[in-house]
Amino acid sequence: MVQQLFVSGLTPISGLSAPEAIVRRLTEAIIAGELKAGxxxxxxxxxxxxxRVAPMTLRNALASLREMGLLVTTRGRYGGTFVASDIGEKLRKAAKSNIMTKQELRSLTDWRRAISGEACYLAAERGNQRDFSNIQSAAEEFSKCSSDVSLRRLADARLHTLIAEASKSADLVRQEIHIQEQLNSIILPLTTPSLVGNTRSMHHDSLVSAIVERDADGARRELIAHVESTFDWCVSLMMSRQTTNN
Structure with a gap:
């Protein structure tokens, strides 16, 4: 199905060179769940x-995304350009070349406390019933992905992006997407199903409940506890990886 809703949310390219900006924009859309496998x-x-770019510029960007394995193009009556069916695994392979240090993870966690914490607070204040329904559905989808680490990571990113969207702040949404992109760099290369664990970072029930119940302060507290649990979990994964490599 052609993603018309995705198109309606796009803005003209600016800043980076046009091909680089297109690659980043489409990659972010995949990470945020705006574009899904298939x-x-x-x-x-x-x-x-x-x-607002030249067709040739767009083709060059799409070619780069195909080389990365994120997109596939088919010919014929039902042909077109599609998000790769194994997009989670493709993102995981791409992330392996950009592994964070513990210090970088700490900095990311502090950034996440500020941005995602405020997004949760405002989502509880400003979100409507449609927002809450989408957030609850995304949380349920996350819970269903326990056996597939890559899909679980994408589902988690989608949930937090939806929370940011419920804040009604375009800047917070953009920052949340960047945060989720950075989280891929630490989580995707390190995790295996046996390392998922049953930590607070693997659950969103209390966070979602606080948002839906319009408990803004509670939502922020739950988010901070959630991201700190994620930090501890990621550090344990990094230590496990170092032990394995040694």
Missing amino acids: DQLPREDELARVL
Whole structure:
């Protein structure tokens, strides 16, 4: 299915060189769950028009994403450009070349406390029933992905992005997507099903309940506890990896 809702949320490319910006924009859309495995992108002419780039510039960017294994293009009557069916595993392989240090993870966690904590607070204050329903559905989807680490990571990123969207702050959404992209760098290369564990970072019930019940202070507290648990869990994964390599 062609992602028209994805298109409606796009803005013209600026800042980075156009091909680099397109690659980043589409990668972020995949990480945030706006584009999922098997989703079809709009026609190239439509996508180029929305992004206000030349068709050749868009083709170069799409070619880069195909080389990364994130997109596939098929020909024929039902052809088009699609998000790779094994997108979770592709992102995992890409992340292996960019593993964080413990210090970088600590800095990311502090950033996440500030950005994601405020997003949860405002989501509880400003979110509507549709937002809450989407957040609850995303939390349920996360719980169903326990046997597939890559899909679980994408489901987690989607949940936190939806919470940021419920805050009604475009800047917080952008920052949350960047945070989730950085989390891929530490989580995807390290985790295996046997290392998922039953930590607070693996549950969102209390956080989601606080948001839905419009307990803004409680939502922020739950988020901070959640991200600190994630920090501790990731550090344990990093130590396990170092032990294994030695």
